[in-house]
Amino acid sequence: MIPFSENLSIETEQKLKQIEYTAVGNITEYYFQAVLIFQEALEKLCYHFTQQKEINTEVEIQFFKTIKPQWTSKLIYYNERYNMEQNKPAGTQKTIRKYYAKQIKKINQFFNENQEFYKYYNNGNQHLDDKYFLRNQHDIKLSLDSYYFIADKSFTTGYDYKAAQLIAFEKLQKQLTEEIKQYTKKGNNNQSNLKWTGSKVGIVELIYALHAEGVFNEGKCELREIVYNFGKVFNVEIGQVHRTFYEIT
Numbered sequence: 001m002i003p004f005s006e007n008l009s010i011e012t013e014q015k016l017k018q019i020e021y022t023a024v025g026n027i028t029e030y031y032f033q034a035v036l037i038f039q040e041a042l043e044k045l046c047y048h049f050t051q052q053k054e055i056n057t058e059v060e061i062q063f064f065k066t067i068k069p070q071w072t073s074k075l076i077y078y079n080e081r082y083n084m085e086q087n088k089p090a091g092t093q094k095t096i097r098k099y100y101a102k103q104i105k106k107i108n109q110f111f112n113e114n115q116e117f118y119k120y121y122n123n124g125n126q127h128l129d130d131k132y133f134l135r136n137q138h139d140i141k142l143s144l145d146s147y148y149f150i151a152d153k154s155f156t157t158g159y160d161y162k163a164a165q166l167i168a169f170e171k172l173q174k175q176l177t178e179e180i181k182q183y184t185k186k187g188n189n190n191q192s193n194l195k196w197t198g199s200k201v202g203i204v205e206l207i208y209a210l211h212a213e214g215v216f217n218e219g220k221c222e223l224r225e226i227v228y229n230f231g232k233v234f235n236v237e238i239g240q241v242h243r244t245f246y247e248i249t
Contacts, residue, residue, distance in 0.1 A: 004048050005067050013039050022047055024224045025239050031082035038075040046155045057134065064133040064160040068236045074163035078173055093183045100183075102174045107176075114162065117143065122165055132159040196234035203230065203238060 015037045023030035024034060049055075049063065084103060111118055131139050135157050138144055148158035178203055195201055207230055210216065211223050231238050 002067070005045070005071075008041055008044060008071075012037060022221055025227050027224065028082065028085040030224065031078050031085060032236050034078040035075065035082055038071065038078060040104050042071055042075060049226035050154050057130075060135065061133045063161065064135075065129060066158045068160050069163040069167055072161060073171075076164055076168035080168065080172055097183045100180050104173055104176050104180075107173045110165065110169055114143070114166070117159070117162055118166055121166060133157050192233050192235060194234050196236040198229075200236075200238070203234070203236065207238075 016034060019030055019033040019037070023033055045068065049068075055063075072114050088150050089099055117132075119125075120132075128142070131137055131142060135153060138148065138158050142159075145162065147161075148156065151158070207223070208224055211226055212219070216226060230236070
């Protein structure tokens with residue numbers, strides 16, 4: 001299962017890089033496309049796993065404890081980010097900070113409600129693996145989510161999804177906390193008095209040239225991040241830069 005998962009990961013990363021360009025300047029569209037990518041990846045993973053004729057206990061536990069949750073967590077993460085962007089209120093930076101703080105509160109509530117499993121999973125415990133990560137071995141006394149009873153039992157133990165939620169929400173919590181800090185920092189800084197008065201084509205050409213040269217963050221800065229910061233610094237709405245770039249070329 002590991003080689004298949006690794007190959008699938010390479011394929012998925014290539015698709016993510018593609019949508020960095022096609023959805024640049026539109027973060028909501030980026031998250032939406034990412035959801036579709038990981039939904040397709042999970043379907044491929046499901047087909048490959050369920051086609052295996054013989055799976056021993058050790059492999060099955062590894063799959064549902066480690067491999068599948070990593071994939072499902074990415075789907076959950078991007079879906080949560082998409083929903084947040086869709087529902088994010090228009091308003092001041094203070095309004096957005098409050099909105100993100102509310103989302104963090106929901107995440108903390110999830111962690112509190114699943115403390116026992118959270119500690120078990122994060123501490124790398126193994127004594128309940130046969131209950132948590134083997135199919136058809138569920139124990140209702142171990143706080144099993146109701147969705148399990150209508151789920152495809154050939155591709156879930158119930159707890160693999162909970163593990164994926166923990167991974168996704170930890171990442172989401174860290175990112176939202178950092179974004180709140182950034183919004184706070186922006187609110188404390190004076191807004192740039194620079195305004196781009198050249199053509200939109202001009203700024204798009206400049207952005208693509210700088211991105212191609214890798215002059216930001218040792219070449220590790222994503223295109224959409226450069227677009228976002230250029231818009232803020234030069235007080236200009238850049239929009240869908242890939243369309244402008246394609247028109248140029």
